[in-house]
Amino acid sequence: MSNANLPNNTNLSHLSNARHPITHNLGVVDRKYIDKVRSGELGTEVRVDKAEILQTAQIVYSVLSEFHGRLFPAAYLCPP
Secondary structure (H helix, E strand, O other), X not given: OOHHHOOOOHHHHHHXXXXXXXXXXXXXXXXHHHXXXXXXXXXXXXXXXXXXXXXXXXXXXXXXXXXXXXXXXXXXXXXX
């Protein structure tokens, strides 16, 4: 799968960057987050909505499926 086949990965990038404050700071923006994304206000909450999470899950599933298919091509040729 090439990058051309992937949906716009803006949400994937946002969730990746938001992971640090969500995981380590209970969702509160810190200096590390601001330095990485070049936006946000110190002490505010990072917001992630359901649609972003679902889109990211779909992208990750597509990438992993493609990766699995390339590693194990016979799995797609022989039905269970």
